[in-house]
Amino acid sequence: MSIERKDEHDHDAWMEERDLTALESIYLSVLIWFDKRLRIVDYLELLEDLYYKVNMQMPKSHTEQYNLDNKFWYWYPLYALGSFSTIAYVVAAISGALLGFYYAPAAAAADGTPSVAYESILFIMGDLNLGLFLRSLHRWSAQIMVAAVFLHMLRVYFTGAYKEPRELNWIIGIVLISLTMVFGYSGYLLPWSQLSFWAGQIGVEMSLSIPLIGEYVAQLLFGGFTPGQATLVRMYILHVFLLPFVVTTLIAIHIGIVWMQGIAEPH
């Protein structure tokens, strides 16, 4: 018995007889290589199955059926606001990851001397190549995302798109817009500038004013009753770790539901 393993199904001969172009045979070789090891055909089948099942849910659009499209195309940009929110989120995520290479949430004093965090922002804006643009991009995409989300919500409201069967997506949307604002707020504190500090102060006071559990909330979110180093690190973890996971997941679910249900049409 030979030690050399045989290709039982003789894929080579099969490919030979097909008379493929170079591109096709490279593609097929790679596919076969992976499929032998990972049996990806099963997963592809699964996906395809899913695709068809999802598509079975999809209706013949009555916009097409009754030719209403010509009557509402000028509203169309409003229907892209959800996608705008998504893409602005993606841009903010990429520029934020790049900013993260240079930023350090450290040594937050509040005595008017620049902290390490503040210095790193100064470095990004002043010395880093393209740093000013990077920070600008991150800030603008974040602001634009909030604006787009808000307008998206108005679009959904005024076209009545939240009605059955889309209530769940409306609720998820509320959570998303709230988290988007928390995202913005926690990011606002990171440079540890004057405004960051005093915005933190307002946040602490808001938490403290919650009846009964106020002090625990302030401890948990801000790490104390005046903004300081603990606050900065907590906001940092919130901003670059917790929120990205939660918000990305929720956006995926939100858009998945839109995919399954289709876009509500104005009629």
Added chain:
Amino acid sequence: MTGDTTDGQTESATDSDPGDVATDGGDEAAADGAGIVPPDGETPTWSERKQRSQGLSRLTYEYFERSRREDQDLRQQSSYVERDVLAFPTWPHETVRNLALMSFFVGMILLLSALVPPHLPGPADSGSTPAVILPDWYLYWSFGLLKLGPLNPDLSLLGGQKLMADRTYGVLANLVVVGAVAVVPFLNKGSARRPVEQPFWAGVGVMGVVFAFTIAVLSVKNLVSMDSHLLFDLAFLAPIVCGIIAYSVLRAMREGYMFDLNRRYYRLRPPK
């Protein structure tokens, strides 16, 4: 795919000619593009699964079986070609158009951030309170709600004492606003979609938007050159006035508009 095609599988895979290979071993792959084909008949149906299980999972399958049948009935009753859901397909119609608009949008973000760089205030100093403390603009509305102190009812029962601190009241106001937005789908039901079909809810919406704006202005009142009491009153009156105006205008438009809609749409497809 039926059972008897599996017999021919090994045969056809080996001796078919290269031009026309049956890679899936079958000859009835429905690739005529006539519609959507459920992938295969080998997956057990809900009824089959139901038979094999008990308890809660049986109950689940019983429901699935039933809802399949309901779908089927709906399809048969309808003069519609496909299933009876009112929606515009996300893929590809919506997605492709959105991708085109999105690329333009990203370009605008890049341009804007190149032209308008950000600004950085001085380092944190707890010793000197800045004249203007503000969050980002999109939190102004929430900031404004924190300043609702004058509306906090003082109960004469408690001898003019306030039921809760002004701060608590402000935080509560935030929760109330978010909660009110969240319950909208459970209050406004029915098949109306356009503002003209539901002037009341459109009026409520306009009121909400204007209020979000006026309360935001209220939050920066020390930057607005206007008597602060007048501003406070305006912040609540303006939304109501705008809401009523929107309501009346839409009410007045409704008849003519609905006539058009009925002609174009509802006659073909009566609302529930």
